[in-house]
Amino acid sequence: MPTIDQLVEQLRKVSDPELGRNIVELGMVKDLQIDAKGLVSFTLALTIPGCPMKSQMERDARMALLAMEGVKDVKITFGAMSEEDRRKILGNNQQQLPKLNAFNKIDKVIAVLSGKGGVGKSSISALLACALARSGKKVGILDADITGPSIPRLFGLPAGGLKGNDMGILPAVTHTGIKVISTNLMVPNEDAAVIWRGPMITGTIQQFWREVLWGTLDVLLVDLPPGTSDAALTVMQTIPVNGVVLVSSPQLLANMVVRKADSMLKQLNIPVLGVVENMSYYPCPDTGKQHLIFGPSHAEELAQAVNTDVALQLPINPSIAELGDTGRIEEATQPGLEKILELI
Ligand SMILES: Nc1ncnc2c1ncn2[C@@H]1O[C@H](COP(=O)(O)OP(=O)(O)O)[C@@H](O)[C@H]1O
Ligand SMILES: [Mg+2]
Structure with a gap:
């Protein structure tokens, strides 16, 4: 032996x-x-x-x-x-070796934050990216939800297969030209759990920012980890975020957590562009009546709390869930985000 x-x-x-x-x-x-x-x-x-x-x-x-x-x-x-x-x-x-940052030219970084998971943060990050790409902008998505990455799935990008060398990591590219980086592109299969600890998560976020060859982008959207966890804070401290979109749902609990997020943003001096209350109502296909499935809206109230005029409400839209689950989010159309898109 x-x-x-x-x-x-x-x-x-x-x-x-x-x-x-x-x-x-x-x-x-x-x-x-x-x-x-x-x-x-x-x-x-x-x-x-x-x-x-x-x-x-x-x-x-x-x-x-x-x-x-x-x-x-x-x-x-x-x-x-x-x-x-x-x-x-x-x-x-x-x-x-030239620093990769030297080649990247990123005009604006917009982070998408939510008080808790499951409110549609990733779906809205993707919808915003798609709308921006449709309007001719060069867009990237940095999936900073390291342990719960879902951006690649929404776009049908396969696990693994990320390319790169010592000069840097190349992002995956979606059908409509959106550049994506995510831990889910690095694991062997989509279901592989990423159970990294804090320092590894921090290191990865730094690499996603510093070592990815993003090239020239008009907008880099950052899908943050849910809530005000260390991971979310790390992203905000590592990446120069220009503004934040807060995603919420009508449940009051979610709003309370979002207020916590707001105090984090104030400390970091990052402005909130707008609030998106997702799954705010269900428009009955027969009558058009808007049913408040998850209770009354708190969008306006929340917008006031975080100092923004933009309070948007998106409906429950089963086609978002279906297209997202089958990797075809780029085919989804969801009117209602225009006011935020104008600010980006
Ligand atoms: N407006 C919507 N209407 C219907 N389903 C939605 C909507 N927004 C998100 N979903 C669904 O809700 C689930 C959670 O959304 P996701 O974007 O993954 O949330 P998060 O990133 O906040 O955890 C997904 O299955 C998604 O398809
Ligand atoms: Mg998500």
Whole structure:
């Protein structure tokens, strides 16, 4: 059975194809172990979570280890390096590479926030993006809901398959040309749970902002994690947000949480462009009568509370749910968002 030192030596034969240096020297091998049955396990800390060279390095490491006598199986877990580790290994190398930010030209960043989940924040982010794209704007969506990403599903973008290299990560592009970045594009399948902890989430959001080749955008919409969690705060502190759209539902509870969000925004000095009360009423297809399924509207009241004149109400629209669930949100039309679109 090989010793840890021998395993390390063997892993020196595996290199990161992008950086041209071996994974041991790069400090990418962590928690290397071998058990009594010959199972070798370690964590491969990637320079970027969606590193396109990931599977090649995994295969090379597996083959190198399995070639050793006594090694029966290999289990590789993926992790990501901290900013500090990255800087250490990329060192001068990175300084020679132009910062990606230098290529990105993003005119406006608009974040979509809600007091709680399930009120239609992602659907409205997508509808806003679609409407802007239809009017000829160059649009991107940064899905900052790292542990509950749903933007790719709405647009029918497949899990995995995100491309990039050391210069940066390339966003996926929808049928109508909207650029999308999301953790759901990095996991092997749509149902894979992202159960990362705080620091990893923070790191990912920073990368989504700094290391994605967004190119020239008129508007970058940010689908925030629900509520006033740390994750939402991190996004607001990391990304220079120009304005926020608050999504709510008629339930008073949701509104109370939105008020909390408002106090967070005040502290950060970010203006609220408008309030969208989603699923505000159901227009009866036969009579046109508006039924207040979730109770009376609080849109105006809420708009006042957050200092905006724009209080919109969107109906319950089963076609949004259906088109969203089948990856065809770009085919949806939902009048009523015009006032906010004018402000973006
Ligand atoms: N106006 C609407 N009418 C009907 N269904 C909607 C509407 N807005 C959102 N939905 C549905 O409600 C569910 C939650 O919406 P989603 O956008 O994922 O919310 P969030 O991002 O706030 O968690 C989804 O199934 C979505 O299709
Ligand atoms: Mg969502």
